[in-house]
Amino acid sequence: MKTFQEKLGSDIRILLQDAYDLGETAVVFSIPAERKFGDLTTTLPFFLAKQRKGKPGAIAGDIASRLQGRLDGVAEITVAGGGFLNFTLRRDDFLHRQWRSLDQPLRARPEKVIVEHTSINPNKSAHIGHLRNSCLGDALARCCRFLGYEVEVQNYIDDTGVQVADVVWGLLYHRRKSPSEIREIPDLAGYLWDLYAEVNRLFASREDLAAERRDVQRKIEEKIDPEFTTCLYVAEQVLLDHIRTMEGIGIQYDLLARESDVIALDFFTAAAAELTGRGVMFPSADPEKKGCHVIHYDREKIEKIIVRSNGTLTYVGKDIAYNLWKFDLLGLDFHYRPFHAYADGHPIYMTASAPADASTPAPPSPRVFGRGQRVYNVIDVRQSYLQSLIGQVLAQLGHPRASENFVHFSYEMVALTPACVREMGLTLEAGEEGKPYIEVSGRKGRAVKADELILMLEEKSLHEVQARNPGVSPEEARKLARVIAVAALRYFMIKFNLTTVIAFDFKEALNFEGDSGPYLQYTLVRLNSILKKTGSGDLETADTAGGLAPLDGKEKELYWEIVLHLSLLEIQVEYALTHHDLSSLAAYAYGLCQKFNHYYHLFPVLAEKDPAIRALRLLLVRMFKSRVEKLLQVMGIEIPERM
């Protein structure tokens, strides 16, 4: 269904169409800075003034006179500030409308969106950088779902890369583990965390190991054991570890797309035929790149190698093929097998290079993967140029729509402050002391492990929960602590702008007060506690027939302010999606909770004697709960029973 603001916008377009050519100009409303400027405001007159080189004030005056008295739900239209068009709403109408539409679903949007996120190399545990990726990607997927899109979440698994090969070398030839010993390593991902850093140090300092390293890579490619089987085992175990970590914070995937399947199914051969046929890819003329096939990248005016002189594919080549598949532009498909089922029953599928044989149970109702109309790749900003190259290639291959709907959802990295590095007992290299922040690096083992951070958050919230709820059972306390820890983490990962480098700081991340996830939860928990203490009869008598009349002036204003802001939910989520600004959702949620805390501190609900006033306050509690719970759901934050 349409929101009030959407309806108001389209009503205005219709009323103005004879006098003004609005074209594609959207009529955007916001809530004015001050109440005296009305309930909603638009800067439309300023835009029109610019277009027509007129005076904003005059245009605003003209528009106001054309609209005055003709807009449903609007009591008055005024002009202020030299051209702002301010609307004062019929509050009782608006309140009724909000109340009626409380649990109405949004219209479904007939578009399939693919969100790729996480995509961690399966060679060691996840770290805080990966957490930012997954929290953003998951919130993005939830935004799309909230707005009615069909969403498929994919996690790309680079199970063939040198990164896995390096830890395979480390296991077999540095630590000299046999395949059976490797299977007995308890926390393999954690074990590899240290091994990977160690192996990288060795490779950097000893050139004589280069041949051994290449040999392991070759054996994996040629499926020679024990390297090959070890590689498969490691990739799968570490992947399971990542899936477990992410499931713990409420993040799930639909499909795990494996690089080995992209290769085995010759996706690139099909892509290459297209690329060459259209003249997008061609043999390099550069003598230094003799035998390479390249794509000319316009933005940077450089040649990017896609096929090496030895005939193997670079990362970009595989990525082009994979992304063509996402849009169903390849004419090929993966095979699929069920890989894992989440605790809530949601299945994850994994790509496969051959149809399932009779021994593996076929999925009960095989679903269709891929065929996206829009693709979001959640990848950090350091890959901008490769991602934009893929966008360029889609256009050059004659798929302008896909190119347009191919979105690199880019975000800045998570870094460590020098203080944080020291706090973790790690050493700073020369010249790093004065730096504002230091890049996290799995290669150097310099990062905060995801599991460790989550554990710290859990320990802290457990401590708080037990202190505040002496009677609670240990099991329940654990459960509550987890829910609170997840909220703290996810809010922290979302609240920054995407262009902001998060200079990670334990104190900031572990903050449960003020601008934090637990603050939001706390607001809702207290509000739920009001509802619990309310007899069911109280809600039945909630009647808005008299509007806000029973309330006194101060309360009326605060009440109205909250109702007005609550009405922006859909608009805010849409804004977050179209502007790639998930932090605006955090700010919106925080602002709402602040307003509500302020309100009910001044105006107690249950203690109120006047039944009309009490009913109105309860109504606000209900509205707030309904809308803000949905908003927190978009951010992946659950409301605990108590805290």
Next chain:
RNA sequence: GCGCCUGUAGCUCAAUGGAUAGAGCGUUGGCCUCCGGAGCCAAAGGCUAUGGGUUCGAAUCCCGUCAGGCGCGCCA
């Protein structure tokens, strides 16, 4: 060298070209006869790095300067 990003309160960050630049943390001072103090109220703290320009209006857009970060590989 070329490209992208950033510079806002002591610190960490917000601010959809819009009305008096806002929060949290920290500092200082208040509020429990309470629906839970993970809360509420208040104070102090700003030449939005810097110099120009565009505009009815600039932290925001454009140009220059200074400072910092990240990319630019026959790695992924």
